[in-house]
Amino acid sequence: MRGQLDDALQLAFARARAACAHAAPDDELDLFFATLREAVDAALANTTPRRALPRSLATERIIERVRLEFIVAVHAVAREHASEALDVLAALGTIQQSPVGEEGERLNEGYLASDRVAVELTTEIAHDVRSPLTAILFLVDTLRSGRSGPIAPAQARQLGIIYGAAFGLNQLATDIIDHVNGERLVESAPVSFSIAELLYSVRDILAPMTEERQLEMRLSSVQDDGRLGFPAPLHRVLLNLAANALKYTARGSVSISARQLDGTRVAFTVADTGPGIPRRVQARLFQAFRPGERDDRRLFSSSGLGLTICRDLVARLGGELRVTSTAGKGTKFSFELDLPLAGSPA
Incomplete structure (x- = not known):
């Protein structure tokens, strides 16, 4: 292996070893990383390593950590040795692991x-x-x-x-x-609440942001307002969706609406007149800690936690959170819930 690439790999191993300092005793980690380095060298030379790595969650995570550290360390010499660098990354991705043993179990427990x-x-x-x-x-x-x-x-x-x-x-x-x-966010039993009052509460909480951004907040509720359901998680979802809409809308309005469907079902919608969400990122919109391009972060949060929680809460309430978005025209999040009239059997 070229000297610069070998130095980069050594640095990657050192940084990964430091990051895993609390995963297991030092002597076990030293042995593990020595075995991993042997496996990498053997993969690059198309030979069989003397020792096999334990198959465990920790093993996979450490290998991935080494890969990431190597990408960082090799950046300065990647142009000159691009093909060799790709060989190293490929080797890290094809290392064979043996069935988990005591060492793998200890690494897992530490992680x-x-x-x-x-x-x-x-x-x-x-x-x-x-x-x-x-x-x-x-x-x-x-x-x-x-x-x-x-x-x-x-x-x-x-x-x-x-x-x-x-x-x-x-x-x-x-x-x-x-x-x-997680699941502790939803009450154990449905309670009576007012849909209109819930919408007003969301509007009032966001009023300072709405005024500062010089936007209009529009509300629309159902005629039969008193319902039986879970107002706290519903409020959480609508507040999060509306706050996101305000954050990424430069002009126009944000609307929160509740519309009566057949029977006891109610459709909730949060819509804005913002820039819209690019089609290329809509598939991963509800992914927590999602990766994204730098330009995308102007249009939606890069952490994805809020929308992930909204999707999960809506699912626990018996609905499905959907999104439709058109570039330059805005975004609409919607879901439907079964909300019996207050006073009727749950």
């Missing part, structure tokens, strides 16, 4: 423990971040409303920008917490 710690820490941070952000939202809304004294139009606009930024961060923290909580 699972690390994942649990990471999830718990991330959730705690999200909780800690959300508390002060909620206070910021309350204080900004108090200032904007004039309850603390009159403010100038320029100050109202500036407070609207602050509110929008804090709301976005608060939603991200909430998305992280909800992504971890």
